Amino acid sequence: MHEKTIRDRLVEYGEVLFRAPKHQIEFTKVADADALLNDLDGHPHAFVLACVMDRQIKAEKAWIIPHRISVKLGTFSIEDLCRLSRADVNNLMSQPEPLHRFVDSMSGLFYSAVQRISGQYEGDAARIWKGNPTSAEVVYRFLEFDGIGPKIGTMAANILARDFKIPLSDHFSIDISADTHVRRVFARLGLCSPDASVEQVVYKARALHPTFPGIMDLPSWEIGRNWCNARSPECDGCYMKDLCPTASRRN
Ligand code: SF4
Secondary structure (H helix, E strand, O other), X not given: OHHHHHHHHHHHHHHHHHHOOOOOOXXXXXXXXXXXXXXXXXXXXXXXXXXXXXXXXXXXXXXXXXXXXXXXHOOOOHHHHHOOOHHHHHHHHHOOOOOOOOHHHHHHHHXXXXXXXXXXXXXXXXXXXXXXXXXXXXXXXXXXXXXXXXXXXXXHHHHHHHOOOOOOOOOOOOOOOOOHHHHHHHHHOOOOOOOOOHHHHHHHHHHHOOOOHHHHXXXXXXXXXXXXXXXXXXXXXXXOOOOOHHHHHHO
16 A cells, blocks of 8 residues: 555656656757757667666766767768768767777677668668557567667667657556666665565566556656765655654654
Protein backbone atom coordinates (compact mmCIF):
# COMPACT_ATOMS: atom_id res chain seq x y z
CA MET A 1 0.00 0.00 0.00
CA HIS A 2 2.76 2.43 1.02
CA GLU A 3 4.73 1.43 -2.07
CA LYS A 4 1.78 2.46 -4.23
CA THR A 5 1.68 5.89 -2.59
CA ILE A 6 5.37 6.37 -3.39
CA ARG A 7 4.74 5.14 -6.95
CA ASP A 8 1.83 7.56 -7.36
CA ARG A 9 3.93 10.54 -6.38
CA LEU A 10 6.80 9.62 -8.71
CA VAL A 11 4.31 9.09 -11.54
CA GLU A 12 2.54 12.37 -10.75
CA TYR A 13 5.83 14.30 -11.08
CA GLY A 14 6.72 12.29 -14.15
CA GLU A 15 3.43 13.29 -15.76
CA VAL A 16 4.07 16.96 -14.97
CA LEU A 17 7.41 16.70 -16.77
CA PHE A 18 5.83 14.72 -19.63
CA ARG A 19 3.12 17.35 -20.17
CA ALA A 20 5.50 20.32 -19.90
CA PRO A 21 5.77 22.40 -23.09
CA LYS A 22 8.53 21.49 -25.50
CA HIS A 23 11.77 23.33 -24.81
CA GLN A 24 15.39 23.23 -25.91
CA ILE A 25 17.04 20.23 -24.21
CA GLU A 26 20.37 20.86 -22.52
CA PHE A 27 22.32 17.77 -23.51
CA THR A 28 25.83 19.22 -23.22
CA LYS A 29 25.57 22.82 -21.93
CA VAL A 30 27.37 23.92 -25.15
CA ALA A 31 24.93 26.03 -27.14
CA ASP A 32 25.99 24.98 -30.66
CA ALA A 33 26.17 21.31 -29.70
CA ASP A 34 22.74 21.44 -28.08
CA ALA A 35 21.30 23.28 -31.11
CA LEU A 36 22.47 20.45 -33.39
CA LEU A 37 21.08 17.74 -31.08
CA ASN A 38 17.75 19.56 -30.77
CA ASP A 39 17.43 19.94 -34.56
CA LEU A 40 15.30 16.83 -34.99
CA ASP A 41 13.82 18.21 -38.24
CA GLY A 42 17.09 19.14 -39.96
CA HIS A 43 19.59 16.72 -38.39
CA PRO A 44 17.69 13.82 -36.76
CA HIS A 45 20.78 11.61 -37.18
CA ALA A 46 22.72 13.83 -34.72
CA PHE A 47 20.48 12.61 -31.87
CA VAL A 48 20.86 8.97 -32.96
CA LEU A 49 24.63 9.20 -33.39
CA ALA A 50 24.97 10.82 -29.94
CA CYS A 51 23.05 7.86 -28.48
CA VAL A 52 25.53 5.51 -30.21
CA MET A 53 28.47 7.44 -28.69
CA ASP A 54 26.97 7.34 -25.16
CA ARG A 55 29.02 4.58 -23.58
CA GLN A 56 31.95 4.30 -21.20
CA ILE A 57 32.49 8.06 -20.88
CA LYS A 58 30.51 10.87 -19.25
CA ALA A 59 27.28 11.59 -21.11
CA GLU A 60 28.17 15.26 -21.81
CA LYS A 61 31.44 14.18 -23.44
CA ALA A 62 29.66 11.62 -25.59
CA TRP A 63 26.77 13.85 -26.65
CA ILE A 64 29.10 16.62 -27.83
CA ILE A 65 30.81 14.32 -30.38
CA PRO A 66 28.38 15.04 -33.29
CA HIS A 67 29.01 18.77 -32.88
CA ARG A 68 32.77 18.34 -32.69
CA ILE A 69 32.75 16.24 -35.85
CA SER A 70 30.52 18.82 -37.58
CA VAL A 71 33.04 21.57 -36.74
CA LYS A 72 35.94 19.54 -38.12
CA LEU A 73 34.02 18.52 -41.22
CA GLY A 74 32.25 21.84 -41.82
CA THR A 75 28.95 19.98 -42.24
CA PHE A 76 26.82 17.37 -40.54
CA SER A 77 24.52 16.52 -43.43
CA ILE A 78 23.80 12.83 -43.71
CA GLU A 79 24.90 12.93 -47.35
CA ASP A 80 28.37 14.19 -46.35
CA LEU A 81 28.61 11.74 -43.45
CA CYS A 82 27.75 8.87 -45.82
CA ARG A 83 30.72 9.76 -48.02
CA LEU A 84 33.16 9.18 -45.15
CA SER A 85 35.14 5.95 -45.09
CA ARG A 86 35.75 4.06 -41.89
CA ALA A 87 39.32 5.51 -41.92
CA ASP A 88 37.97 9.07 -42.40
CA VAL A 89 35.76 8.66 -39.34
CA ASN A 90 38.69 7.30 -37.37
CA ASN A 91 40.74 10.37 -38.31
CA LEU A 92 37.94 12.73 -37.31
CA MET A 93 37.53 10.91 -34.01
CA SER A 94 41.24 10.77 -33.19
CA GLN A 95 42.92 13.91 -34.60
CA PRO A 96 44.19 16.22 -33.25
CA GLU A 97 42.82 14.89 -29.97
CA PRO A 98 40.66 11.83 -29.26
CA LEU A 99 36.94 12.56 -28.96
CA HIS A 100 36.25 9.33 -27.10
CA ARG A 101 38.12 7.07 -24.72
CA PHE A 102 37.79 4.18 -27.17
CA VAL A 103 38.40 5.87 -30.51
CA ASP A 104 38.84 2.77 -32.67
CA SER A 105 35.72 0.90 -31.56
CA MET A 106 33.58 4.06 -31.40
CA SER A 107 34.69 5.12 -34.88
CA GLY A 108 33.46 1.75 -36.13
CA LEU A 109 30.12 2.19 -34.35
CA PHE A 110 29.74 5.74 -35.72
CA TYR A 111 30.51 4.57 -39.26
CA SER A 112 28.15 1.63 -39.02
CA ALA A 113 25.34 3.83 -37.61
CA VAL A 114 25.68 6.28 -40.52
CA GLN A 115 25.54 3.38 -42.98
CA ARG A 116 22.46 1.98 -41.22
CA ILE A 117 20.67 5.36 -41.35
CA SER A 118 21.52 5.61 -45.02
CA GLY A 119 20.55 2.06 -45.96
CA GLN A 120 17.65 1.29 -43.67
CA TYR A 121 16.08 4.75 -43.39
CA GLU A 122 17.10 6.33 -46.72
CA GLY A 123 19.17 8.89 -44.86
CA ASP A 124 16.29 10.10 -42.71
CA ALA A 125 16.82 8.96 -39.11
CA ALA A 126 13.45 10.46 -38.16
CA ARG A 127 11.86 7.42 -39.83
CA ILE A 128 12.88 5.54 -36.68
CA TRP A 129 10.09 7.33 -34.80
CA LYS A 130 7.77 8.75 -37.46
CA GLY A 131 4.21 7.50 -38.04
CA ASN A 132 3.02 6.94 -34.46
CA PRO A 133 4.91 3.67 -33.86
CA THR A 134 4.64 1.59 -30.70
CA SER A 135 7.30 2.14 -28.04
CA ALA A 136 8.56 -1.41 -28.66
CA GLU A 137 9.11 -0.62 -32.34
CA VAL A 138 11.14 2.49 -31.50
CA VAL A 139 13.26 0.76 -28.85
CA TYR A 140 13.81 -2.20 -31.19
CA ARG A 141 14.99 0.09 -33.99
CA PHE A 142 17.53 1.70 -31.64
CA LEU A 143 18.67 -1.76 -30.51
CA GLU A 144 19.41 -2.61 -34.14
CA PHE A 145 22.28 -0.09 -34.08
CA ASP A 146 25.60 -1.70 -33.12
CA GLY A 147 26.58 -0.47 -29.68
CA ILE A 148 23.12 0.49 -28.43
CA GLY A 149 21.76 -1.65 -25.59
CA PRO A 150 18.44 -1.56 -23.71
CA LYS A 151 19.51 1.27 -21.36
CA ILE A 152 20.29 3.70 -24.18
CA GLY A 153 17.47 2.40 -26.40
CA THR A 154 14.82 3.06 -23.77
CA MET A 155 16.45 6.34 -22.76
CA ALA A 156 16.29 7.49 -26.39
CA ALA A 157 12.61 6.54 -26.66
CA ASN A 158 11.89 8.31 -23.37
CA ILE A 159 13.59 11.54 -24.52
CA LEU A 160 11.73 11.40 -27.84
CA ALA A 161 8.35 10.94 -26.15
CA ARG A 162 8.82 13.18 -23.11
CA ASP A 163 11.05 16.01 -24.36
CA PHE A 164 10.64 16.07 -28.13
CA LYS A 165 6.91 15.30 -27.82
CA ILE A 166 7.07 12.62 -30.53
CA PRO A 167 3.73 10.79 -30.56
CA LEU A 168 3.96 7.05 -29.89
CA SER A 169 0.97 4.74 -29.81
CA ASP A 170 1.95 3.42 -26.34
CA HIS A 171 4.70 3.70 -23.72
CA PHE A 172 4.76 0.09 -22.41
CA SER A 173 8.33 -0.60 -23.57
CA ILE A 174 9.91 2.60 -22.27
CA ASP A 175 11.71 1.33 -19.19
CA ILE A 176 13.42 3.22 -16.46
CA SER A 177 17.15 3.75 -17.18
CA ALA A 178 18.57 2.39 -13.94
CA ASP A 179 21.71 4.48 -13.48
CA THR A 180 23.34 5.05 -10.08
CA HIS A 181 20.99 7.93 -9.12
CA VAL A 182 17.86 5.94 -9.96
CA ARG A 183 19.08 2.78 -8.22
CA ARG A 184 20.02 4.71 -5.08
CA VAL A 185 16.67 6.54 -4.94
CA PHE A 186 14.68 3.32 -5.51
CA ALA A 187 16.64 1.70 -2.67
CA ARG A 188 16.22 4.58 -0.23
CA LEU A 189 12.53 4.84 -1.01
CA GLY A 190 12.25 1.15 -0.11
CA LEU A 191 11.19 0.10 -3.61
CA CYS A 192 14.22 -2.18 -4.08
CA SER A 193 16.97 -3.53 -1.87
CA PRO A 194 20.24 -1.53 -1.80
CA ASP A 195 22.04 -4.28 -3.72
CA ALA A 196 19.32 -4.69 -6.37
CA SER A 197 20.65 -5.29 -9.87
CA VAL A 198 19.86 -3.05 -12.84
CA GLU A 199 17.42 -5.72 -14.05
CA GLN A 200 15.65 -5.81 -10.69
CA VAL A 201 15.16 -2.03 -10.71
CA VAL A 202 13.89 -2.17 -14.30
CA TYR A 203 11.39 -4.92 -13.47
CA LYS A 204 10.35 -3.19 -10.26
CA ALA A 205 9.44 -0.10 -12.28
CA ARG A 206 7.52 -2.30 -14.75
CA ALA A 207 5.64 -3.92 -11.86
CA LEU A 208 4.81 -0.55 -10.32
CA HIS A 209 3.63 1.16 -13.52
CA PRO A 210 3.32 -1.27 -16.44
CA THR A 211 1.80 1.17 -18.93
CA PHE A 212 4.82 3.49 -18.77
CA PRO A 213 7.58 2.40 -16.38
CA GLY A 214 9.96 5.04 -17.72
CA ILE A 215 7.75 7.90 -16.55
CA MET A 216 9.40 7.48 -13.13
CA ASP A 217 12.86 7.81 -14.64
CA LEU A 218 13.38 11.59 -14.68
CA PRO A 219 11.75 12.25 -11.28
CA SER A 220 13.93 9.54 -9.68
CA TRP A 221 17.04 10.81 -11.44
CA GLU A 222 16.36 14.42 -10.41
CA ILE A 223 15.78 13.40 -6.77
CA GLY A 224 19.11 11.56 -6.86
CA ARG A 225 20.93 14.50 -8.40
CA ASN A 226 19.32 17.27 -6.33
CA TRP A 227 18.86 15.80 -2.84
CA CYS A 228 19.54 12.11 -2.51
CA ASN A 229 23.34 12.31 -2.51
CA ALA A 230 25.27 9.09 -2.15
CA ARG A 231 27.00 10.19 1.06
CA SER A 232 24.44 12.31 2.84
CA PRO A 233 20.90 12.78 1.52
CA GLU A 234 19.39 16.24 1.98
CA CYS A 235 15.94 14.99 2.91
CA ASP A 236 14.62 18.36 4.11
CA GLY A 237 14.48 19.63 0.52
CA CYS A 238 13.15 16.42 -1.05
CA TYR A 239 9.48 16.16 -1.98
CA MET A 240 9.47 12.45 -1.06
CA LYS A 241 10.44 13.13 2.56
CA ASP A 242 7.01 12.44 4.13
CA LEU A 243 6.81 9.04 2.41
CA CYS A 244 10.45 7.96 2.49
CA PRO A 245 11.47 5.21 4.96
CA THR A 246 15.11 6.34 4.88
CA ALA A 247 14.14 9.91 5.80
CA SER A 248 11.99 8.73 8.73
CA ARG A 249 14.85 6.57 10.06
CA ARG A 250 17.15 9.59 9.95
CA ASN A 251 14.80 11.74 12.07
S1 SF4 B 1 13.70 11.75 1.37
FE1 SF4 B 1 15.92 11.66 1.59
S2 SF4 B 1 16.53 9.50 1.44
FE2 SF4 B 1 14.40 9.71 0.71
S3 SF4 B 1 14.57 9.91 -1.50
FE3 SF4 B 1 14.52 11.99 -0.67
S4 SF4 B 1 16.65 12.59 -0.32
FE4 SF4 B 1 16.59 10.35 -0.63
